[in-house]
């Protein structure tokens with residue numbers, strides 16, 4: 001067995017310690033350091049029983065050099081920190097979004113592709129790819145149990161209270177930095193890329209505004225059409241201003257802050273609210289209730305025939321743990337890297353195209369040559 005991978009956590013705010021727990025619970029990784037200039041940094045490192053460094057340079061010049069690092073700092077620092085780590089020969093898992101802008105993301109991509117860095121892994125932390133419901137949906141799609149995929153219908157509709165947009169996080173209500181597209185849609189775009197391949201065209205119509213402007217000038221929602229290079233088409237409804245159980249978080253229960261909305265027999269259900277419906281030539285699947293409807297066992301497929309229902313079980317797993325396992329396996333060469341820098345950038349480019357479509361009122365072709 002190879003020695004444990006030495007991992008450092010860069011940034012110990014909300015999400016850094018969660019990654020640290022994954023490192024601590026994985027027998028093939030070892031938490032060797034935590035970097036954070038904040039006053040709380042030394043106490044967080046002590047709690048995790050690891051070495052503390054106030055800056056990344058202090059870590060890289062010490063004898064505690066890591067094999068890999070997980071970058072959990074604010075978005076605008078992702079590119080510079082990831083470049084510094086790669087230049088020091090350290091594999092990087094950088095939290096999403098990969099970069100604050102498309103230009104800076106491209107500069108990171110160029111840096112990662114330089115011959116001296118090409119052997120290093122750069123994984124973007126779109127951890128929902130490792131959510132068990134998404135893993136199962138991909139397995140079902142890839143097994144062709146739905147036939148050829150024709151279309152997808154996605155929902156992310158919920159209600160965020162005024163406190164979510166209040167200082168010190170008023171950036172969330174600003175058009176320049178916040179709103180529902182960069183904060184929420186980016187996750188679903190990455191999952192749809194993962195399931196159906198690249199999106200090549202979008203068109204978006206804004207939802208009617210529910211909050212006063214000013215101070216709330218960020219986008220609240222949109223109805224979006226999507227065209228994928230594979231020929232799949234999709235629609236996606238996005239809103240943070242309507243009470244509803246139809247979001248990834250509410251459906252999967254993945255985020256401990258957001259209760260899972262399950263219907264019970266008493267409320268006329270017996271399942272969770274779906275957020276994706278995937279339609280194929282042989283069957284359709286809804287996620288995360290994992291119900292597949294088909295004409296299996298019938299002589300012909302016809303809307304006049306009763307549909308057969310099959311439900312798939314999903315085994316619980318913590319996506320951050322599964323993502324770390326994947327990162328370690330990719331570094332050791334036993335699996336192909338999942339969400340690359342290119343793919344992290346693709347999600348940003350599609351979000352930018354949605355924003356441009358809202359502004360222009362026109363469909364927007366998604367153009368980004370990365371290969």
Ligand SMILES: NC(=O)c1ccc[n+]([C@@H]2O[C@H](COP(=O)([O-])OP(=O)(O)OC[C@H]3O[C@@H](n4cnc5c(N)ncnc54)[C@H](O)[C@@H]3O)[C@@H](O)[C@H]2O)c1
Pocket residue numbers: 010011012013014015016035036037038055056071072073074075077081095096097125126127
């Ligand atoms: N995958 C997810 O679901 C998910 C969830 C939350 C946050 N995130 C991402 O994780 C990142 C961090 O988010 P957060 O909510 O933990 O932020 P946060 O503000 O709570 O924490 C960021 C930490 O980084 C530290 N920091 C700032 N500059 C630094 C530097 N140069 N070197 C080392 N440390 C530095 C800060 O002191 C702070 O403690 C963001 O990019 C965010 O988008 C992802």
